[in-house]
Amino acid sequence: MRLKKGARFGVLDVITIIILLYLLFPLAVIVLYSFNPTSSLKFPLEGFTTRWYTEVVKDKNFIASLRHSVYVALAVSAISVVLGTLASFALTRYDFKFKNIVSFSVIIPITLPAIILGISLLSFFAAIDFKRSLLTVIFGHCIFCIPFAVLVMNSRLSGFDISVEEAAKDLGATTLQTFRYVTFPIIRPSIIGVMMLTFALSFDEFLVTFFIIGKRNTLPIEIWGMLRRGVSPTINSIATMVLFFSMALIIIANKYAKIRTLR
Amino acid sequence: MKKNRKHIVLLTPLFTYFTFFFFAPMFVLFVYSFWLKTSTGLVPTFTLHNYLYIFSRKLYPITILRSLRIGIITALICVLISYPVAFSLTFKYKKLQDFVLYLILVSLFSSYLVRVYAWKTILGSNGFINQILRYLGLIKEPLTFLLFSPTAIIITLVFILTPFTILPIFSSMQNISVDLIEAARDLGANKLQTFYKIVLPLSIPGVITGFIFSFTISTGDYVTPQLVGGTEGLMVGRIVQDQFGMTYNWPFGSALAYFMIFLLILLINVFIWITTILKLRRKY
Numbered sequence: 001m002r003l004k005k006g007a008r009f010g011v012l013d014v015i016t017i018i019i020l021l022y023l024l025f026p027l028a029v030i031v032l033y034s035f036n037p038t039s040s041l042k043f044p045l046e047g048f049t050t051r052w053y054t055e056v057v058k059d060k061n062f063i064a065s066l067r068h069s070v071y072v073a074l075a076v077s078a079i080s081v082v083l084g085t086l087a088s089f090a091l092t093r094y095d096f097k098f099k100n101i102v103s104f105s106v107i108i109p110i111t112l113p114a115i116i117l118g119i120s121l122l123s124f125f126a127a128i129d130f131k132r133s134l135l136t137v138i139f140g141h142c143i144f145c146i147p148f149a150v151l152v153m154n155s156r157l158s159g160f161d162i163s164v165e166e167a168a169k170d171l172g173a174t175t176l177q178t179f180r181y182v183t184f185p186i187i188r189p190s191i192i193g194v195m196m197l198t199f200a201l202s203f204d205e206f207l208v209t210f211f212i213i214g215k216r217n218t219l220p221i222e223i224w225g226m227l228r229r230g231v232s233p234t235i236n237s238i239a240t241m242v243l244f245f246s247m248a249l250i251i252i253a254n255k256y257a258k259i260r261t262l263r
Numbered sequence: 264m265k266k267n268r269k270h271i272v273l274l275t276p277l278f279t280y281f282t283f284f285f286f287a288p289m290f291v292l293f294v295y296s297f298w299l300k301t302s303t304g305l306v307p308t309f310t311l312h313n314y315l316y317i318f319s320r321k322l323y324p325i326t327i328l329r330s331l332r333i334g335i336i337t338a339l340i341c342v343l344i345s346y347p348v349a350f351s352l353t354f355k356y357k358k359l360q361d362f363v364l365y366l367i368l369v370s371l372f373s374s375y376l377v378r379v380y381a382w383k384t385i386l387g388s389n390g391f392i393n394q395i396l397r398y399l400g401l402i403k404e405p406l407t408f409l410l411f412s413p414t415a416i417i418i419t420l421v422f423i424l425t426p427f428t429i430l431p432i433f434s435s436m437q438n439i440s441v442d443l444i445e446a447a448r449d450l451g452a453n454k455l456q457t458f459y460k461i462v463l464p465l466s467i468p469g470v471i472t473g474f475i476f477s478f479t480i481s482t483g484d485y486v487t488p489q490l491v492g493g494t495e496g497l498m499v500g501r502i503v504q505d506q507f508g509m510t511y512n513w514p515f516g517s518a519l520a521y522f523m524i525f526l527l528i529l530l531i532n533v534f535i536w537i538t539t540i541l542k543l544r545r546k547y
Binding site for chain 1: 267269270271273274276277280281284285287288289291292295344345347348350351352355363364365366367368369370371372373374375376377378380381382384385391422425426475476479480482483484485486490500503504507513516517520523524527
């Protein structure tokens with residue numbers, strides 16, 4: 001690793017590298033075992049095969065649950081980005097009474113354990129006699145995706161220079177034109193970033209979904225079923241595919257909006 | 264900042280949504296916690312029976328205490344190991360910053376279930392560690408104590424939540440200007456003093472955020488204890504889930520959930536209070 005001028009390689013670097021290895025090593029194990037020809041987890045590996053991948057792709061349950069997950073995640077990211085962006089405009093541009101309470105209540109859902117969100121939604125849907133389905137899953141996912149959308153948009157909008165909008169208006173642009181030609185192009189990267197992030201969050205969610213899912217499974221619910229049934233080598237290949245898929249999403253998301261400034 | 268009523272229009276969609284799918288459900292759950300479950304079904308009433316029932320059997324307080332203990336230990340380890348990573352990312356690896364952050368984000372966003380499962384395959388009696396030890400000839404029989412214990416839960420939860428704590432700490436360190444540090448050094452502060460008087464107090468908000476996240480998520484987790492905890496690692500999430508899934512005692516499950524929320528808020532405030540007492544945090 002290249003260090004800043006004058007900085008020596010010391011204890012801090014060793015600690016950092018060990019922690020990063022701890023964070024990445026388990027993922028490497030999963031990827032490694034997904035190419036293992038036998039179903040027993042032997043080390044060293046006894047060969048190389050892509051058999052589990054072809055088996056997964058042929059699995060009808062896997063394909064169906066993947067489709068459901070994508071469908072849910074698309075809806076969730078669309079709803080979250082709209083509601084989150086609107087709220088973020090209010091929180092970053094206007095001063096009003098109880099602003100602190102309002103900003104806090106927007107992020108409460110992500111400070112609660114997911115299981116509590118799950119059971120509260122379950123009780124609610126039972127109380128109003130609403131049938132559980134992928135629709136209830138979408139409603140539930142938005143509850144923890146919207147706060148993240150607001151947080152990421154806030155970090156973008158708080159640094160937004162309002163004078164460019166005022167300039168557009170001075171030059172005769174209507175409110176709609178100003179938004180279309182000035183505001184939107186500036187915040188577009190963050191909007192794309194938020195959509196990717198909320199898609200990834202929804203795509204991976206398990207615990208809330210677990211309580212409010214209907215008959216049709218999402219991918220994490222399907223994986224959970226496989227995990228309960230025991231260690232199967234196909235899980236490793238599913239995991240590897242999911243891993244690279246979320247990696248792609250996150251790299252794109254981070255390219256557009258610096259989601260690392262997430263607080 | 265403008266002063267008019269536009270913000271209400273902008274906030275209405277979100278709060279309408281939250282009212283329906285967050286505040287109303289939380290309220291329904293709260294109401295349920297005062298109902299009673301009888302052999303014929305749920306009886307709408309107002310009783311504290313469910314809250315008192317938590318203390319009627321040893322199993323519940325013991326499980327709650329275990330969950331809180333695991334949650335606190337996990338959160339403390341997360342914060343402790345995230346801090347040096349965030350620190351070196353901010354002040355040392357300027358050029359590698361983006362790359363290392365990607366690595367952290369990859370870990371954060373790779374499937375949660377898969378990450379728990381990964382530790383099951385690593386710690387299991389036929390798992391990676393045992394295979395390696397056997398391959399190296401260090402052991403003949405597999406070590407069985409690795410999996411199915413509170414320790415296994417903590418190892419897994421720390422692995423899952425560390426990226427979650429690195430990010431807020433890193434982001435609060437972004438606000439520490441290098442000028443401030445240089446000024447302190449110029450005025451004769453040594454490295455330790457600079458750290459204790461400048462870097463630490465300014466990064467404490469990130470530490471608190473990270474602690475809150477990792478503490479609540481780990482205390483209420485369901486998947487990790489189920490997959491790597493075994494019987495010794497029973498946690499409160501499982502008991503809550505049982506009330507909703509198996510025994511259909513929703514009122515008791517709801518009471519348990521609200522009791523947990525109460526304890527979490529209490530302990531988070533204790534943690535914030537401790538950081539203030541230690542003068543790590545400036546009072547605003």
